[in-house]
Amino acid sequence: MSSKKVRGNPGLRRGVGSKTTDLDEIMEDPPAGDWLTLRSDQLLEWIDNAVYNVAETTGMREVVNRVTRPIFNYGQRFSPHPLHFGIMCCAIEMGQASAPDHDIDRLGLVYRSSPRQCDVLIVNGPVCEKLRPKLKTLYEQMPEPKWVIAMGECAISGGPYWDSYSVVAGADTFIPVDVYIPGCPVRPEALMHGFLTLQKKIREKEPGMFLRR
Amino acid sequence: MTLFDACRIMAEWTVKVLIPVFEFQEGLFPPFSNPAGWVADWLATEGGLDTMAWFYAVNIAFMIGMTNLILVIHLERKVAARIQDRRGPMLSFRSLRELGEDLSGQAPSWKFKKNYSGIGILQNLADGIKAITKELIVPAKADKFLFTMGPIIFISSSVFLLALFPLSDRFAASSAPAGLMVIMAAFSIAPIGVLTSGWASNNKYSMIGGMRSAAQLMSYEIPLLLSMAGVFLLAGSFDPVVIVEQQQASTWFFGLPMWNFIPQFIGFAVFMICILAEVERVPFDLPEAEAELVEGWTTEYSGIRYMLFLAAEYIRGFAGAAVATILFLGGWAGPWPVPPEIWFLLKVYLILLFWIFIRWSVPRIRTDQILVLGWKKLLPLSLINLLIVIFMVEIYPYFTEIVNLPEVF
Structure with missing residues (x-):
């Protein structure tokens, strides 16, 4: 036109x-x-x-x-589908959480590869300057009721790389983080407790959804 | 008494209630009196009663299919977990207590332990509710019309399958003489939806997924139909009821019924491999290969569209197992005390369980491998099967008339 x-x-x-x-x-x-x-x-x-x-x-x-x-x-709150996205050693622990010892499938978690089908973004590792725009894009590609879990010291504050020239000082500097899980690396039990904490938060904070705005 | 007769009685009772309502409304709202009168007149005729009876029958078939869908998804997740020495989803019915607390406005009690100690069948409910609340994203550069048409083609052609196969000779929403041809035609519509949604997403991974689906269709469809041709030749009909009666009529040692998988074991093997490719389960799930393409052709779909895609795939799996049961495993035939519908569902679930075991045991094959498998191995095998059946049906009876041979087949 x-x-x-x-x-x-x-x-x-x-x-x-x-x-x-x-x-x-x-x-x-x-x-x-x-x-x-x-x-x-x-x-x-x-x-x-x-x-x-x-x-x-x-x-x-x-x-x-x-x-x-x-x-x-x-x-x-009972069906969180996290993005299958790993950065560094906490991703190994994320995989271990799905293994038979700590079966996180009990909580109804299904790891999806596409950000369009996910609810939870797990930032599991140090975010360097080159990764930051990609991670922001992944966050923006997720559909609307979405939450972010910062897993491990690196995602919380930069961790051992806090004074590095290339590492961002925490994921919350560019995306809103809902749950912080401390640990270096985070144990699978701690990740499960993080998801239970996220459930608690969703139950308390999520507004009504039926009519928009 | 068949399903249709029961639905006809229900329709008669409904019309007995509805006609006074319409007649009452005819005097109440003068502008709408004419349509109400027409509807009341039409419902009183035989055609109106038949239409309402069909409406009930199709809805009952749909509800049974949806119930089975929930059970199949739950079975898949639990059996997969058990194969991997896990426990699978454990969301219990006690979690509904939290829902009650929220609805009634009581103070929340944080006892999360009790939420995860059940069988986990509510997990499907939670997934479905969540999918409704998710945002529906249409990518900015996608073809918006085709992006919405793709799911409609795929899901409607899959749900259509539920009304087509009978659970027994008395429990059928539709009994067409060409029933199995209609089922296979409805099965073949879905790759068009896959190709459409893969192309319209404007995403290279979706595009490759859609193209793989089309290439896969080329390789499995011909041996699939050729392996079914043997059964049709033996029964002389496309009607599921006639096919099952023929399998029950032909006997074997000790008077046991010779179901089609005994004389046509080559055709049975070919059919099971091809129907697995048709419903796109794991050794043949090339269009949504998670390790190579992100999520394949569903990459750009979010919310309820993605969840309906997932549901439609399981519906197709259920319908494929039902077709295999009718063609080769004797359908609803079985010993007396158990009703035939239960026998049919038992056989279907046996096949589904076998497919779940395959899904978590074998790796995915490549695109060139499925083409080689389809054209070089399954196509000759299905032709050999067809030759065996032609020998059984046409040539052997001819010689039994000339020479005194025992009647084996």
Whole structure:
């Protein structure tokens, strides 16, 4: 489209992101003559906004969230799928955690190779300057409810390489970290305890998910 | 009484309840009175009753398939864990207590030990709920239409399979005379979905995965159908019911039924290898080779789409085991006290258990190896099997008429 003419419903763009509670303004949103100019994605956006606004003003959102939040939270905390990604010696311990002695599959963990199918990013080793953009990309490729575990001293603060010219001083300098597991290297039991701590955190902190924003 | 008769009775009862509702609504809302009247008139006819009965039958088949899907995934994870001397997922029913606490607003009690002391069948529930809440990512440079069409083709053609195979001669959602041909046609749609989603992801690993799926289709499809041709020739029909009756009718030593895997053991071996390639389980899971391609053709799919891909693969595995049971293992035939549906499921689960053992015991083969295996080894073997069956059906009876030979087959 070469023309810069704005298509669609101007009232729609006004509604985006605005948390209005005025009922008249909500009802004004679909103008009578403008229906045919809506594209399908705009229509979906309008439906999203209308449903959200109505649910917000009538208090339905709180009711729905009160039911759906525990159910969704149950699924999220009992099925963490970490990314199969190893940096250094803590990755060996991560593999040992899946072995018969410390069977981490009991907690429902399945290591997936693609970041699109993961919930948890385990940073297990020193992040050098060359790795940092790649790790940030991997974090950004993961779909939205996602958590990060910093495993070992190197991922927490740089560890023995704290004054090196090429090692980042901790994973939390560029991605938000949820759980820190100290140890050099981390024992498999400690990794399992880290996942249980993450469950505890998800149960306490995760907001309701049914209606967005 | 067949499944359809039971569904017909249920439909009659439903219509008895529904018609007064529609008639009541006819007077209540004048603008909608006409459609309500039409629906009520239509439901009272034979066609309306039959349609509703089919609706019930297909839904029952779908629910049975989905129940089996959950059991198959659970069996796969637990047996895999036992093969590796582990215990597998152990999420217990006691973890639902936490859900109850959250729903009722009580203070949380942190007793994690009790969450992991069960059989772990709730793990599937947790995975499914999590997949619903995940974000659906469409990559910026992907072909958005095909990216959404690929999962639809793959999953719908897989779920379609559930309505096609009968659990017994009385328990069938659909009994077409060409039943097995329809099943194999539905099986062959899925590689198109794989190729579509692999190409539309605009990712080189997905692309290679989709191409491998197409190359694999070239190699296994011909020996698969040729090994099935022997069974069709012996039974003279594509109908699953006729095939199973033929296997039960032909007898062996001591009057035992001669199921098809005894005279056609070459065809049985070829069919088991090819159906394993058809459902893309481990020795032939080239399209999603985790060590070479990241996740193969599912690399760019997130959330519920990925989870439905996974579910559809297990549905295909279940349907493939069911086809193998009908063709070679005598279907639902078995001794009396156990009902035939249970016999059928027992045989299907036996094959699935065998496949799980294979999955965790053998390495993956290469693309050129599967082409060599398909064209140079399985294709001649399936032709030999077809020759044996032709000898059994056509030539040997001809000579028994001329010379006095015993009737073996």
